[in-house]
Amino acid sequence: MKKYLVTGLLIWIPLGITLWVLHLLVSTMDQTLLLLPESWQPERWLGFRIPGLGVILSLVVVFATGIFATNVIGQRLIDYWEGLLGRIPVVKSIYYSVKQVSDSLFSSQGVAFRKALLIQYPRPGAWTIAFLTGRPGGDVANYLQGEYVSVYVPTTPNPTSGFFLMLPKSDVVELNLSVDAALKYIVSMGVVAPGAKPVADDRRRGPGDRPEQARVA
Structure with a gap:
């Protein structure tokens, strides 16, 4: 019974969390329909609510904004808008x-x-x-001797919180690993081991060897 119970949980837990996240996203994006005039509300002329219309509307608005922002008129309006916001202190x-x-x-x-x-x-x-986030800048860089990089260390299993560190470039090892695979490895607390990409120099290291320092561009 324990075996079957654990097997059932392994099937339903990922499915339940996935459905919950999707429901949360769709419900949140459906709120964009409230921005439409009351006479344009889909419920008014359809007579019932269709979940997901807000998602379509949000994607259309974002896509249209991107098209508008890439032309000359759009760029000028955005510059004007940002200049206006720049005059408001907070x-x-x-x-x-x-x-x-x-x-x-x-x-x-x-x-x-x-x-x-x-x-x-x-x-x-x-x-x-x-994860590499850049290089130290501003007055901070004046106090760091040598080459440093800025990194973000996520916590497990919630990668949205973590720590910001500035480390010597020589102390950082660049992994032959995609960011998505690394995030899965972190969120799963090391359970889901990522598959390494093939590299030209595949030298074997002993269990006590220190990982070879790779250059971070």
């Missing part, structure tokens, strides 16, 4: 802080969260997975 701090983070994360030119790393944390000899 809003300016919040908006530009969020914009800097989002630009770093989602920009194709950015390096944030593009590489999975192996570092010694929280003490020498203990290894954990981290």
Whole structure:
């Protein structure tokens, strides 16, 4: 009975969590329908509610915004809008802080969260997975001797919280591992071992050997 119970839980728990997350996302995005005028509400002229219409509306709005922002007129309006927000004291701090983070994360030119790393944390000899977020800048860089990199160390099993560290570049090992595979490894608490990609130099290391330091570009 224990075997069958555990097997059933292994099937229903991932399915239940997946459905719960999808329901949460769809319910949240359906709230965008409230932005429409009352006469345009789908429930008014259909007579019933269709879950998921808000998701379609959100995707259309985001896609249309992207098209609008790539032309000359759209860029000028965005510059004007950002200049207007920049004159409001509190809003300016919040908006530009969020914009800097989002630009770093989602920009194709950015390096944030593009590489999975192996570092010694929280003490020498203990290894954990981290993600490259960039390089120290501003006045902080003036106090760091040598080459340093900025890394984010996520917690397990919730990777949305973690620690920000600045480490010497020589102490960082670049993994031949995708960010998605590294996240799965972290969230599963090491249960779901990632499959390493084939590399040209596949040298075997003994159990006590220290991982070879790889260059982080």
